[in-house]
Amino acid sequence: MKEKNFIFGTALLVLIAMILVGCNALNRQQSRQSGKELSVTENGERIYFTGVDRNGDRIPYSGGPNFGGMMMGSYLTCAACHGPQAQGGEHMMMMQIMSAPPINGEALNEMMLEESDETDPESEYSLDSFRSAVVEGKHPDGDILNTQMPRWQINDQDLADLFSFLNTLPK
Numbered sequence: 001m002k003e004k005n006f007i008f009g010t011a012l013l014v015l016i017a018m019i020l021v022g023c024n025a026l027n028r029q030q031s032r033q034s035g036k037e038l039s040v041t042e043n044g045e046r047i048y049f050t051g052v053d054r055n056g057d058r059i060p061y062s063g064g065p066n067f068g069g070m071m072m073g074s075y076l077t078c079a080a081c082h083g084p085q086a087q088g089g090e091h092m093m094m095m096q097i098m099s100a101p102p103i104n105g106e107a108l109n110e111m112m113l114e115e116s117d118e119t120d121p122e123s124e125y126s127l128d129s130f131r132s133a134v135v136e137g138k139h140p141d142g143d144i145l146n147t148q149m150p151r152w153q154i155n156d157q158d159l160a161d162l163f164s165f166l167n168t169l170p171k
Contacts (some may be wrong), residue, residue: 044165064150105167
């Protein structure tokens with residue numbers, strides 16, 4: 001009797017896993033074939049909250065918080081650390097207290113002004129500054145960012161869309 005229950009339970013788990021994989025594949029195919037072109041802000045918002053680009057593909061990264069082998073399919077997003085309004089703050093992730101800075105456009109520009117000569121025309125946080133942080137893990141002054149910040153392998157258009165979205169968020 002126990003063997004039948006075990007076989008039934010295993011078969012049920014395999015069936016559920018197959019359904020979930022199938023739903024995910026269908027969802028990705030529908031998003032690619034929807035014919036709806038996402039606006040810059042919509043694509044940036046999607047990337048921020050899901051880590052998925054306009055084609056429905058996850059944007060790969062290296063580094064970031066250690067999830068112990070990406071347990072249970074965990075995947076990072078910008079919002080997971082920086083919050084729903086890019087407001088930053090302290091949060092718990094995998095039994096660790098982490099701190100993330102605010103990254104809405106106004107906060108980024110304020111950070112640049114604090115660290116530079118306010119008369120410097122280059123003191124505005126630019127797409128190049130953002131690329132240094134997101135892709136290379138470097139602060140605009142060249143310092144290395146905390147290792148909790150993943151290094152994203154994001155294409156130029158998606159990076160620009162994400163930067164545009166962040167600049168729409170209020171402080």
